[in-house]
Amino acid sequence: MRTSWADAVENVATGSFDNAGISGGTERQSAPTKPAYVPPHLRNRTPASEPPAPSLGGPPSGNDRSGYGGPTSGSRWAGSRPDFGRQGYGGGGRGGGGWGGRGGWGGRDREVNPFGNDDVETDAERVFNEQENTGINFDAYEDIPVETSGDNVPPPVNTFADIDLGDALNLNIRRCKYVKPTPVQRHAIPISLAGRDLMACAQTGSGKTAAFCFPIISGIMRGQFPQRPRGVRTVFPLALILSPTRELSMQIHEEARKFAYQTGVKVVVAYGGAPINQQLRELERGVDILVATPGRLVDLLERAKVSLQMIRYLALDEADRMLDMGFEPQIRKIVEQMDMTPRGERQTMLFSATFPKEIQRMASDFLSNYIFLAVGRVGSSTDLIVQRVEFVHDSDKRSYLMDLLHAQKANGAQGKQSLTLVFVETKKGADSLEHWLCLNGFPATTIHGDRTQQERELALRSFKSGNTPILVATDVAARGLDIPHVSHVINFDLPNDIDDYVHRIGRTGRAGKSGLATAFFNENNTSMARPLADLMKESNQEVPDWLTRFASRSSYGGKSRRGGGRFGARDFRRDSSYNRSGGGGDYYGGGSSAGYSGGYGGGYNPGAASAWD
DNA sequence: AAAAAAG
Structure with a gap:
């Protein structure tokens, strides 16, 4: 096949x-x-x-x-690839020449080097750094459970060299010290390079950003696009990356800038809470990839500062959050009611660690003949995170927390580098807990939506640097943020959704490092008992007996269990309850997909079914 | 019910 x-x-x-x-x-x-x-x-x-x-x-x-x-067009998608793109921009600096392409760029400023230093490491350094930087046991990759469904799924690649991303991007990959693609990258990049829409489910901290950035950057470098209008005040990005929080957008922007360094592909970020004028100036200097939060983007669209009619790539990070009740109308507006290139004519990629079925169904409105990809973690789900649950009444939480923090301090072995992230339910609760911690001599700060953007960014910086090694946070910090050295995530208040729990604890145990997650559970969290116990069992964690009792007592109103614990989700199209509706033709190209008729995608390998069925 | 996202 x-x-x-x-x-x-x-x-x-x-x-x-x-x-x-x-x-x-x-x-x-x-x-x-x-x-x-x-x-x-x-x-x-x-x-x-x-x-x-x-x-x-x-x-x-x-x-x-x-x-x-068209098969003969020599386009960026087709198999016949002219060699343009492989030469002429390889040798480090891309030479001075004035670019004809974009207006007003004659005196273009020098691109700031987003890497600390520009040296590409020697082979010896690379070998030395390999383990430190990846920390992932790559040998275990062969065992990683992977599920794909959809028509004609392109096969995965084993190395970055197997994919022709172009010299400039390859150089940046080396500068980032990425040695091998992570599992989600191995599968998602070929799918994206083949021009396919994608719904990808991969564990927290598994390299999703690069998985959607590489194909976008590569595609823009090679693509043939109509000249975008100049001299008007509207800008026409070719790619749009949406994320649910400002800090995550900032982080994606920083990463994407590294990947795009010296490729000529311009990445700009736009989010709320920051002066819009500065963002407008950045936009007017040219933008290929726009990273944004929904609110600010809608603002820019309504002011006609940005047009989406030339979008060729749309990526939603934390896609399930983007499509939940709070965000969905805004996303629908951006994707369906403005001037966005329609699905099928753009390439759409949705990424998250969790993908509830209801959200998948909604998301399929934005996709065209897409491939569903679920990639498990090395070993079992959340293997690198030790999860603990303690029964703590609300009134005892603070003293329990203090015990944990004292123990952490006494442990000392992890030293100054060891950070603790404390999740609470409300913004008010965050402020109050931070205040109390500080009163008691613990260096804490807080991040939540009632703080100014400046305060939020300061808090995050201060936490990352170890200056205030305790961060009290609402769910604004639950998703996507890559904060090295978080050794302990404490769910001071449990979330009401198991997926939120998964994202929260995913702030630790990143990039192959181990991590600890402690949750305070009490009678107010009974609805979480069952899903929490299930999740812990699936990830080989010790489940306290009292939690098991809570779980068996609680009626089960939550979402159905994830597929065997290896994945955040499985393709809802494979769920029989969705197949009888007859709406399936919508998703599979109106009959062009003979491979799917049996309920499984054409690229699906029946021989491996026992691994996850 | 709360959080996030525009000002």
């Missing part, structure tokens, strides 16, 4: 795109004819040396589609 890379790509190019659901309802305004977009790596070349560009001329979306659908 799986053949070669090129075949897989070819299959995608020649048939299985779902175009059916799109052509009807979506009418897009024709943009005026524009000169062809010059990709960054070609900007200082003479026309004679350029590869034949697909003819562009009509509406940007329509003909770009034919551009990557």
Whole structure:
């Protein structure tokens, strides 16, 4: 079934795109004819040396589609790849030449080096650093449970060298000291490079950001895009990355800037709570990839500072959160009611560690003939995190907390570097606990949505640096934040959703490091007893007897169990209750997907079913 | 019921 890379790509190019659901309802305004977009790596070349560009001329979306659908076009998706992109931007500095492509860039400022120093390490250093930097037992990767479903799933790769990401990006990968792709990267990158939509479920701390950034950057470097209008005050990013919190957007931006360094791909971030004028100035200097939180983006769209009509890539990080009750209307507005390129004509990638079925169903509105990917963690789920639950009445929580913090301090072995993240339920509770900790001589700070953005960022910096090694946080810090050296996550108040718990404890045990998670449980948390006990059992944790008793007593109103504990979720399309609806044709390209008719995706390998069924 | 996200 799986053949070669090129075949897989070819299959995608020649048939299985779902175009059916799109052509009807979506009418897009024709943009005026524009000169062809010059990709960054070609900007200082003479026309004679350029590869034949697909003819562009009509509406940007329509003909770009034919551009990557056509097998002979030599487009960025197709199997036939001209060698542009492989040379001319390799040797470190990308040389001075004035770029013709973008207006007003003649005196373009020098790109700030996002890496501490620009040296690419020697091989000896690389070997030395390999374990320290990855910390992951790569030998165990063979055992990692992986589930894919959907049509013609491209096969995974084993090394970055197996994928042609381009010299500039490869150099940045080395600068980041990434040696091997993580499991989610091994699977997700080929899928994205093949132009497919993707719903990816992978554990916290498993390299998801790079998994969606690499294909986006690579695609923009190679892509042929219509020239974006200049001289207007509206900017036209090619890629949009949305995340649920400002700090996470900042973090993604910082990472993406490293990956995009010296590729000519410009990454800009926009989020609320910060002066908009500075962000506007950044935008006006040019943007290929926009990283944003929903509120600020809607603001920018309504002011017509940003247009989404040239978006080719849409990525939602923490996608399940983005589509939950609070966020969903805003996301729907951005994706469906503004001028966003319709699904099928853009590439959409959804990533999260958890993916409830109801959210998957909603998310499929944004996707076209997508591949579902679930990648487990090395070993069993959350193997690297030791989870403890203690029964603590609300009135005793503070003194219990103090005991834990004293013990941590006395332990000392982890030293100054050891950080403790304390989650509470409410903003008020966060302030009050921080105040109390400080009164009692514990160096604590707090982050939550009632603090100013400046205070939030200061708190996070102070925590990261070890200056205040205790951070009291609401769920604003539950997802995605990569904070090295968090050795202990304390759920002072348990969340009401097991998925939130999973994300919270995922702030420790990152990048192969071990971590400890302690939860305070009492009679107010009975609804969490069952899912918590199940989760702990699945991750080989010791479940206290009293919790088991609570679990068996509690009626079960929560969400159904995750697939065997190896994954955050499984493809809802494989759930029989969704297959009889007949709406399935929506997702599988209106019959072009013979491989799926049995209920399993064409790329699914039946021989391995016993591993997770 | 709370948290996040615009000002």
